[in-house]
Amino acid sequence: xxxxxxxxxxxxxxxxxxxxxxxxxxxxxxxxxxxxxxxxxxxxxxxxxxxxxxxxxxxxxxxxxxxxxxxxxxxxxxxxxxxxxxxxxxxxxxxxxxxxxxxxxxxxxxxxxxxxxxxxxxxxxxxxxxxxxxxxxxxxxxxxxxxxxxxxxxxxxxxxxxxxxxxxxxxxxxxxxxxxxxxxxxxxxxxxxxxxxxxxxxxxxxxxxxxxxxxxxxxxxxxxxxxxxxxxxxxxxxxxxxxxxxxxxxxxxxxx
Amino acid sequence: xxxxxxxxxxxxxxxxxxxxxxxxxxxxxxxxxxxxxxxxxxxxxxxxxxxxx
Numbered sequence: 001x002x003x004x005x006x007x008x009x010x011x012x013x014x015x016x017x018x019x020x021x022x023x024x025x026x027x028x029x030x031x032x033x034x035x036x037x038x039x040x041x042x043x044x045x046x047x048x049x050x051x052x053x054x055x056x057x058x059x060x061x062x063x064x065x066x067x068x069x070x071x072x073x074x075x076x077x078x079x080x081x082x083x084x085x086x087x088x089x090x091x092x093x094x095x096x097x098x099x100x101x102x103x104x105x106x107x108x109x110x111x112x113x114x115x116x117x118x119x120x121x122x123x124x125x126x127x128x129x130x131x132x133x134x135x136x137x138x139x140x141x142x143x144x145x146x147x148x149x150x151x152x153x154x155x156x157x158x159x160x161x162x163x164x165x166x167x168x169x170x171x172x173x174x175x176x177x178x179x180x181x182x183x184x185x186x187x188x189x190x191x192x193x194x195x196x197x198x199x200x201x202x203x204x205x206x207x208x209x210x211x212x213x214x215x216x217x218x219x220x221x222x223x224x225x226x227x228x229x230x231x232x233x234x235x236x237x238x239x240x241x242x243x244x245x246x247x248x249x250x251x252x253x254x255x256x
Numbered sequence: 257x258x259x260x261x262x263x264x265x266x267x268x269x270x271x272x273x274x275x276x277x278x279x280x281x282x283x284x285x286x287x288x289x290x291x292x293x294x295x296x297x298x299x300x301x302x303x304x305x306x307x308x309x
Contacts, residue, residue, distance in 0.1 A: 042257045053284065057292045058301065119305045121297060135307055152305045162304070199306050222304045229303040 058157045059227075066127030066159035073099060073126065074114045081179045100140065101178040103129055103151070104255050105220075108164040112177065119152045127159025129220075136202035141176055141183045141216065141239070149176070150202040150219040155226055155233075162222035165233050166192070173254035174218055174237045180245045182252045185218045185237035193224060193231045201234045209236040 077099045102112035116123050119130040131138040132150040139147020153161040168174075168187055176183040189209035194201065198208075202219060205211055216239035224233035243252050261279075265272040296302065 038259075039257050050287065053287055054292055054295070057288055058296070061288055062296075121302070124304065132305070154302065154304055157302060194306075196303065196306055201306060221306055223302070227301065229300050232304075232306050 062125070062157040063127070063159055066125060066154075066157075069125075070114055070127030070159055070161075073116075073128065074102070074112070077102075077114065084179065099128065100131075100142070101176055104175040104177060104251070105168060105172070106255060107168040107172040108162070109167075113153065113161045115151065115176070124152065124154055125158045127154075127161060129153035129161055132202055135199045136204075138202070139204065139216075141218075142178055142181070146214040146216055147204045148202060148206060148217045148219055150221065152221045155222045155224065162220060162233075163226070165220060165222050165235060166224075168220075168235050173240075174220070174235075175252060175255055176218070177245070177251075182243040182245060183216075184240050184243065184252050184254055185216075186240045187235055187237045189236040191234040191236075194234055196223075196229070196232050198232065201232075201236075206236055211236075211238075215239070 080098065099114040099116045101115050103115055104112050114128040116126075116128045116130050118133050123130045129151045130153070131140070132152065136148075136150065138150040139145055141149050153159070155162055155165070168190065170187050170190065172187045174185040174187060176185070191201065191208060194208075200206070201208060201221065204217075205214055206217060206219060209217075211217065218237040218239070220235040220237075222233050223229040224231050262272060262276070265275045267275070
C-alpha cells in the first residue's frame with residue numbers, strides 16, 4: 001500500500017523535476033508531509049490491528065490455554081482419586097495443592113469446574129474456580145464445619161467458567177463433588193450487582209443474602225456486566241444434603 | 257513503514273510476500289506469548305474477586 005504511494009510520489013517528483021525551484025521546494029516539503037502522514041496512518045492501522053488482536057487473545061486464546069490447563073489438572077485430580085480408591089479404603093489426606101473437587105452447576109451448562117485453593121490470577125487463569133483465602137477465608141465443605149464456601153472464577157476469557165452465572169436462578173442446584181462426597185446445595189439468593197469492595201458477601205453468615213444463622217453456605221462470585229470488571233455478581237446457596245460417592249461415581253439426581 | 261519493509265525484503269514479489277507472512281506470524285506470536293499476558297493484568301477487564309483494595 002505504502003509502496004505504491006511512494007512510487008507514485010517518486011514518479012510525480014520525477015515529472016515535476018524540471019519545474020521552477022519554488023515548485024520543487026514545495027514538492028519536497030509536500031513529499032515529507034506525505035511521508036509523515038503515511039507513516040502516522042500506518043501506525044494507527046497497526047494500533048487498531050493490535051487492539052483487535054488483543055480482543056481475540058482475551059476472548060478466545062486465553063480460553064484455549066485455560067481449558068487445556070484445567071483439563072490437565074482435572075485429569076490429575078481424578079487419577080489421584082481413582083488411585084486412592086484402589087490403594088486404600090481409608091480417606092486419604094486432602095491434597096489442597098491440587099484441586100479439592102469439582103463444581104457442577106447444571107444451570108450454567110454441562111461440565112465440571114475444578115476448584116483449587118486461592119483466588120489469585122495465577123490460579124484462576126488456569127480455567128478453574130478458586131476458593132477464597134483472603135480477605136475472608138472460605139470454609140471448606142469437607143471440614144464439615146458451618147461456614148461459607150466462597151468461590152470465584154472468570155466471567156470471560158481464561159476458561160470463562162462462570163460466564164453463564166446469570167442463568168442461575170433461585171432453587172437451582174449447585175453440586176460440589178469431592179473424592180467421596182457429593183455436596184448438594186440449593187441456590188436461595190442472587191445479587192446481580194454489587195461493589196467490588198463488598199467483601200461482606202463472603203462472610204460465614206452472608207447477611208445480605210437474608211440469612212441470620214450459621215449454616216453451610218456456598219457463594220459464587222464473578223465480575224459483571226460481561227466483558228468488564230465494574231461490579232460483582234454473587235450467587236448464594238445452602239447445603240441441602242450430602243451423598244456418599246459410590247463405586248461408579250453415580251451423580252446425585254440433580255445432575256441426571 | 258510497511259513500504260520500507262517491503263522494499264528491503266529480498267527476492268521477487270512471491271518471496272517478499274512469503275517473508276511478510278512469516279514476519280506477521282512472528283509478530284502475532286510475540287504479542288500472544290509475551291506482550292498480551294504482560295499487559296492483561298494492567299487492564300481492568302478481568303478482576304473477578306471481591307477485595308478490600
